[in-house]
Amino acid sequence: MAFVKQKIVPFEGEDRRDRSRDCAHLAVQLEDTNPTSRRWAARDMIDCPNAATALVSRLKREAEVAVREVILTTLIRLDDASALGGLVECLRSEDAALRNEVIEAMKLLPGEVAPIMHSLLADLDPDVRIFAVNILESLRHAEVESWLIQVIETDPEVNVCAAAADLLSEVASAKALEPLVQLKLRFSEEPYIHFAADLALQRIRGV
Amino acid sequence: MSLNPPVPASGLMISSEDFLKFKEYFYRRTGISFETSKRYFVDKRLIERIEATGNSSFRSYFTMLRFQASGEELQYLTNLLTINETYFLREDYQFKCLVDSILPEVVRQKNKGDSVRVWCIPSSSGEEPYSVAMYLLELWPGINEWDVEIISSDIDTRILAAARAGRYSARSVQHVPAKWMTKYFRKIGEEHQLSDELRDAVEFTRVNLAESADTRPYRNFDVIFCRNLLIYFDDVSRKMAAETFYEALRPGGFVCLGHSESMSRISSLYKVRKFPDAIVYQKALEAR
Numbered sequence: 001m002a003f004v005k006q007k008i009v010p011f012e013g014e015d016r017r018d019r020s021r022d023c024a025h026l027a028v029q030l031e032d033t034n035p036t037s038r039r040w041a042a043r044d045m046i047d048c049p050n051a052a053t054a055l056v057s058r059l060k061r062e063a064e065v066a067v068r069e070v071i072l073t074t075l076i077r078l079d080d081a082s083a084l085g086g087l088v089e090c091l092r093s094e095d096a097a098l099r100n101e102v103i104e105a106m107k108l109l110p111g112e113v114a115p116i117m118h119s120l121l122a123d124l125d126p127d128v129r130i131f132a133v134n135i136l137e138s139l140r141h142a143e144v145e146s147w148l149i150q151v152i153e154t155d156p157e158v159n160v161c162a163a164a165a166d167l168l169s170e171v172a173s174a175k176a177l178e179p180l181v182q183l184k185l186r187f188s189e190e191p192y193i194h195f196a197a198d199l200a201l202q203r204i205r206g207v
Numbered sequence: 208m209s210l211n212p213p214v215p216a217s218g219l220m221i222s223s224e225d226f227l228k229f230k231e232y233f234y235r236r237t238g239i240s241f242e243t244s245k246r247y248f249v250d251k252r253l254i255e256r257i258e259a260t261g262n263s264s265f266r267s268y269f270t271m272l273r274f275q276a277s278g279e280e281l282q283y284l285t286n287l288l289t290i291n292e293t294y295f296l297r298e299d300y301q302f303k304c305l306v307d308s309i310l311p312e313v314v315r316q317k318n319k320g321d322s323v324r325v326w327c328i329p330s331s332s333g334e335e336p337y338s339v340a341m342y343l344l345e346l347w348p349g350i351n352e353w354d355v356e357i358i359s360s361d362i363d364t365r366i367l368a369a370a371r372a373g374r375y376s377a378r379s380v381q382h383v384p385a386k387w388m389t390k391y392f393r394k395i396g397e398e399h400q401l402s403d404e405l406r407d408a409v410e411f412t413r414v415n416l417a418e419s420a421d422t423r424p425y426r427n428f429d430v431i432f433c434r435n436l437l438i439y440f441d442d443v444s445r446k447m448a449a450e451t452f453y454e455a456l457r458p459g460g461f462v463c464l465g466h467s468e469s470m471s472r473i474s475s476l477y478k479v480r481k482f483p484d485a486i487v488y489q490k491a492l493e494a495r
Contacts, residue, residue, distance in 0.1 A: 003355050004354045070450055170231065173270070203224055203228065
């Protein structure tokens with residue numbers, strides 16, 4: 001046998017794109033039984049107005065990881081308030097995998113996430129507040145340290161504060177020194193808080 | 208011997224704590240991990256960038272790097288910290304993995320008359336796809352039983368023309384065994400001309416990986432080599448590339464990334480496969 005050359009030609013497989021690509025049809029294809037069709041629809045809906053609503057609705061029910069991933073990428077690329085609102089809804093999902101995927105997606109939306117970070121960090125559900133701290137882990141935004149300091153100064157839940165202290169060990173400046181000392185006093189019986197706060201203090205002081 | 212760079216005129220120094228902080232952050236953002244033995248290399252470039260960006264300390268530079276909305280400085284630093292060069296048989300452990308582990312699995316799923324399809328992107332000046340062809344000819348017995356298609360793509364038409372021409376410097380071929388040199392190259396002046404047999408083995412095409420209209424026809428590949436490209440992409444572009452490869456692969460197909468790249472940090476679409484010679488990423492056999 002040998003090396004052979006074939007010209008790249010338009011693909012004519014099961015997901016051939018000879019069906020209409022207008023937004024109404026894409027919305028229908030997003031509910032297709034074939035996951036390949038759903039993936040392509042999710043990808044091509046980037047140019048459709050109000051795509052976020054349909055995508056989020058599908059995301060909550062979608063079992064195929066590959067389709068969920070494409071939906072999330074499109075939501076990130078849409079980069080609008082409606083897409084973000086849908087992602088926040090999914091933070092409350094019982095599906096841990098979906099929650100984690102959404103946290104990863106929200107890390108990529110610093111401009112959109114920043115205006116709602118205060119409300120996420122003040123959410124009544126401590127799990128949502130931990131997820132908000134998780135988002136801060138890789139969020140490119142100048143206020144990250146201030147938000148984390150706010151958490152360790154005010155949040156009543158030890159696990160939320162522990163997550164914030166962990167992250168402060170990487171991002172904190174001298175501004176966080178006193179709040180970290182106060183955090184240790186506030187949770188004086190919690191060894192993990194002491195460990196995390198001491199690590200952050202050590203890194204800030206450079207010792 | 209000291210691992211620290213000489214103190215620059217500005218007096219800037221990267222402390223061990225700073226290095227650790229940077230190392231952790233850079234690893235999380237790019238999947239590239241620097242050992243302490245690379246300290247000199249990393250410190251030197253960090254100091255260069257601290258000075259060039261008008262910062263007065265590692266701390267202020269790190270804050271800028273971490274929180275800059277555009278991610279421009281991280282991109283610049285990533286380029287600086289990665290070596291962008293190509294040559295024949297670069298990271299050849301992956302080619303060994305291809306012939307010893309990947310292709311035997313691939314052909315088990317094939318029927319008589321099927322061909323094995325390999326996509327190399329980016330093509331650059333052709334060293335990688337031609338290395339694949341040479342490796343298959345020299346070290347894969349299956350080449351006698353199966354047809355193989357190698358398609359190599361790049362966004363840059365000038366580099367594609369150079370790849371098709373197949374003429375290389377001594378540096379580019381320095382790792383090619385003498386026996387293979389004799390067989391596949393002919394010396395012309397200071398350069399080495401690749402044989403027509405190998406030049407004819409590869410189909411070169413222009414593709415912008417970020418453009419779905421370009422990539423949509425690329426289907427049914429068994430193996431994709433995409434090495435040392437995604438490190439230059441931003442997060443969203445990396446995810447889109449991972450999804451493009453997913454569409455381009457047959458179920459059970461493989462993606463090979465550069466040694467410092469990790470698909471696990473980009474996408475959950477693939478299974479990690481640890482073979483004796485390399486870690487690669489596989490689209491599930493049952494995937495549609």
